[in-house]
Amino acid sequence: MTGIGVVVIGRNEGQRLERCLASLAGQADKLVYVDSGSTDGSVRMAQARGVEVVALDMARPFTAARARNEGFACLQQVLPAMRYVQFVDGDCEVDADWLSTAQAFLDAHPQVAVVCGRRRERFPQRSVYNLLCDLEWDTPVGQAKACGGDALMRADAFAAMSGYRADLIAGEEPELCVRLRANGWQVWRLADEMTLHDAGMTRFSQWWQRSLRTGYAFAEGAFLHGAAPERHWQRESRRAWLWGLGIPLAIVLATALLGSWGLLLLLIYPLQALRLARRGDRSTRENWLQAVFLVLGKFPEMLGQVKFLLNRLGAGKAVLIEYK
Template sequence: MHKEPPAMTHLSDKTQAIENALPHIDCVLIGINSEKTVGRCIESIQAADYPTKRLHIYYVDGGSSDASITIAKQYEGVITIALRPVHPTPGLGRNAGWKTGSSPLIQFLDSDTILDPGWFSSAIKAIRPEKIGAVQGLLSELYPERSFYNWIGNLEWNGLKGECESFGGNVIVKRDALEMTGGYDEEMVGGEDPELSRRIIRAGWKVIQTGVPMAQHDLAMTRFKQYLRRTFRTGYAFAAVRERERSAGSRFWQYEYRKIIIKGGGFSFSLLLAIPLMAVGAPAASITALALAALGTALLLNPRIFKVGQFMREQQLARKEARSYAWHCSLVVLPQLAGVLRYHIGRIFNKPLRNRPARIASEISVQTP
């Protein structure tokens, strides 16, 4: 009978002991109509440089009409949670996922991401200190070359390394921090991630950006209509989160919110004044109208006029790229302003922005053997 050499047995036992000391991680993926990406996301988790027995994958579907759930169920060990809320939100999905599991750490992912294989090894070291409640890493766009919008997203995904003011949708969080704060807001259609992070920070935890690769993201934005919709919702989220932070005595997103109001609102207001003045036809009125229009335009185009060099240095861009980015930074405040106005109008008339209803029955699958 063959016996394993003592040295190999000792090495095997040591490896097993190291693996057993690693924390369990619940991986919560959310998606709607994500049949093109959910399988790829699950496979990236299963291929991570981390013991598979310590990883538990939950796919939470917010109301797909495609084969997303069927695809997720094909993967061994994946638990699917199919929701049918009246108005689906990311917060509903994320809460359903982490509350179903029991691991001390929860990795939240959008289903259109691909996890970096070395992320968990870096993340568990960064999140180990007692006061660290959440850790995020670098997110890069999978295909930045496919569209201008993807390229913009790739520039703006990440903040500076170190302690930060908020996290995004792809982050690893301690269960204790989620239980202490109650988890995600289930009504917000945007901004739910930074909103939760602010409550976690106020509860005494810290949020850390490690500066190491975490995941790739497939924004898949190729049409101007998609860009307008996303930036409109960004403006709505700025307003919604800013209102809550203002009530809490925080200045978080105050600069971003005021920038939208001053630049987008200033430009729009100057045009509203200039148009009737031009219609008057008198020389003085026309000159005043032109001056107002010029002032509003200069306010709007401030990044394009004055910040190209700054973008070249900070983003390490060629001049042509910096000019393109400056145009985006100048004009994006207009759809964002529309989102801000939609938020405040919704508050006045008690009609907040809602997502479309889901179209499937709610269920939680059994784990595949």
């Protein structure tokens, strides 16, 4: 590897962080771990492995975007010749061939600023929620609009954009990709294996919080870049309002006017799940699980939209929305 730095972010990841750092040993020129107030010995463990550590000042509001930016700033100092930077979450294990594959792709495609691959869930069989993550991350291969938290980027392109928006509590990666694409860069997703993620979601409440955070990200993304031609996350935001609030209000109104006959409108939800399940291209079980939770997810996504609006109006405070 030549000119590749890695930024790992985490807090109290324990064994997951150990696996992450072990998977990166010898794969890059410099590895920086950014810790956000861990109490499980993560900092000592990383330092014992010879990893450069940045301990965030937790007196300032924390976001993953801020952590990645500070990790990148550290890399610029310790690796001035850095050409590429791999961002990875501390609960992920990086595939042994990923960095070389991704670097070769960027070397061969100078118009591409960001490349990502297949992120898989480590234990999809442990819970429905882990499986849903694995299905969500199986996005189309080829030129894409955005990447996730794990991706290899050109250091100069990242620096030119001033990195992530540090104040975003979610959705910072797609927002950065919007700005990169507006400046003529491309984002690509490869079919190659990239990372193995450990979501550790076993409870409905975790899934709900994660979906609420998604709705918040949709609202903030649409606020920042919702105008034409990008229309960033406008459609996703409208769907959250329609299915999470508009239709329930219509059902209440219909019931008030028509009595119990108005409750027939509730059938629109299972019918939508049926439509989505029939459109799926995986196993029958996976298609139905994804369809049902896509429909159900519109309710926490709508609440995420409400939370963002309240924050914009000054009635709330933007704080990190965590699910684990």
